[in-house]
Amino acid sequence: MKTIKKVVLTLLLTASLSACGGGGESSAPEKNNDAPADKTSSNEIESSKIIAVVNGQNILEENFSAYVKQRIAGKPKDQKISNARMLDEFINFELALQDAEKKGLQNNKDIKKELENQRRTLLVNAAFNDFVLNNPLTDEEMRKDYESRMSELTLTEYRLRHILLTNSDDATTVMKELNNGGDFLTLVKKYSTGPSASEEGLLGWQSEFDLLPAFRAPISKLKKGQYARTPIKTQFGWHILYLDDVRVTPPPKYEEVKDRVKVVLQRRQVEDYFLKLRTAAQIKIIDFKENNADTPQNDNVSIKSYSNN
Numbered sequence: 001m002k003t004i005k006k007v008v009l010t011l012l013l014t015a016s017l018s019a020c021g022g023g024g025e026s027s028a029p030e031k032n033n034d035a036p037a038d039k040t041s042s043n044e045i046e047s048s049k050i051i052a053v054v055n056g057q058n059i060l061e062e063n064f065s066a067y068v069k070q071r072i073a074g075k076p077k078d079q080k081i082s083n084a085r086m087l088d089e090f091i092n093f094e095l096a097l098q099d100a101e102k103k104g105l106q107n108n109k110d111i112k113k114e115l116e117n118q119r120r121t122l123l124v125n126a127a128f129n130d131f132v133l134n135n136p137l138t139d140e141e142m143r144k145d146y147e148s149r150m151s152e153l154t155l156t157e158y159r160l161r162h163i164l165l166t167n168s169d170d171a172t173t174v175m176k177e178l179n180n181g182g183d184f185l186t187l188v189k190k191y192s193t194g195p196s197a198s199e200e201g202l203l204g205w206q207s208e209f210d211l212l213p214a215f216r217a218p219i220s221k222l223k224k225g226q227y228a229r230t231p232i233k234t235q236f237g238w239h240i241l242y243l244d245d246v247r248v249t250p251p252p253k254y255e256e257v258k259d260r261v262k263v264v265l266q267r268r269q270v271e272d273y274f275l276k277l278r279t280a281a282q283i284k285i286i287d288f289k290e291n292n293a294d295t296p297q298n299d300n301v302s303i304k305s306y307s308n309n
Contacts (some may be wrong), residue, residue, distance in 0.1 A: 054094045064090055112134065131273045132266060142261045146254050153251030156208055158219055159244040161185075161201035163192045164237050171231035171238035184227060184242050193237070201242070207249075219243060 052059040063065045067090050070079065105111055161184065174191050178184065188201040196202060211219060218228040222243040232239045254261075 034122055052091065054091055055098055057094060057098065059090065059094060067093075077086050128270060128273075132269060135269060137262060137269075142258065142265060145265060146257070150251055155249040157205045157247050157249055158208075158211070159205050160203040160215075160219070161188065161242040161244050162196065162203060163188050163201055163240040163242075164194045164196065165191060165231070165240070166193060166237050168231065168233075168238055171240065174230070174240060175231060178227060178240065179229075182188050186281070202244070205247075215239075215241060 017161050048060040048062040049065055050058045051061050064087065068083070068086050071086055072091070075081075075264050100106065106115070119224040163174055163184070165174060170191065174182075174187055177187060185200050188197060192201055208216065212234055218232060218241060219231070222228060222241075224243055224246055227240060232241060
């Protein structure tokens with residue numbers, strides 16, 4: 001069904017380029033005495049301007065505007081599409097719709113299922129929006145949540161150097177030289193392998209979340225200017241770590257992350273909404289077999305993501 005819809009959209013949009021002289025001004029609609037009776041209610045006509053009539057069916061400005069909004073969504077601002085061209089496209093859609101209804105395609109079993117799925121999706125989205133609109137977040141709530149997580153948003157960053165070695169014997173040898181007073185930078189040039197050797201073993205600034213898991217515990221015990229007394233093994237080889245410097249990055253200002261705070265709290269609102277519905281509901285699972293195939297997980301937005309912009 002999705003493939004069919006893509007094909008239809010492509011054909012309709014392509015056809016619109018040649019309609020009315022390749023997207024020029026649409027010709028004025030002519031009256032057709034044999035056309036079907038107008039299906040637009042008088043209330044709809046009063047609330048919106050009629051911009052065209054197709055086989056007796058009124059094309060309302062509000063419906064066309066909604067189509068235009070959807071059509072240009074995600075398009076670059078410098079990519080202009082004339083209203084005349086989009087009206088031609090919209091008329092093509094209306095003609096195809098009328099043809100489908102004339103053929104009774106709305107009664108097709110698969111079409112009815114698809115329409116029902118779309119109806120359900122639309123109503124679920126409407127329920128979400130209604131809940132959020134009727135439970136607006138206040139600035140006070142968002143600021144309070146932000147302030148409660150200040151410590152999580154304060155990052156400690158480490159400027160690291162290392163001597164990278166290919167085996168444990170070499171790592172032991174270099175460690176002995178260091179312990180006997182050897183200069184770290186000199187030993188980097190003498191022994192270290194890998195790209196960082198040409199930069200005196202510099203790994204640059206890394207936050208505690210960016211560190212390799214094997215580095216975290218040893219680094220937390222070091223002070224500026226110290227090296228880890230035990231070589232650390234990773235998939236890259238054996239490392240002798242040196243803490244060159246430490247800095248604390250303050251959390252972003254509330255105004256800078258206000259929008260992200262709102263996203264996090266709205267997700268929690270939706271979780272609370274579902275919890276409330278499920279608590280009041282009677283749910284019974286019958287004959288369900290779990291699919292063991294790997295399914296990508298969409299984790300909730302973390303409060304720490306405020307500072308990950």
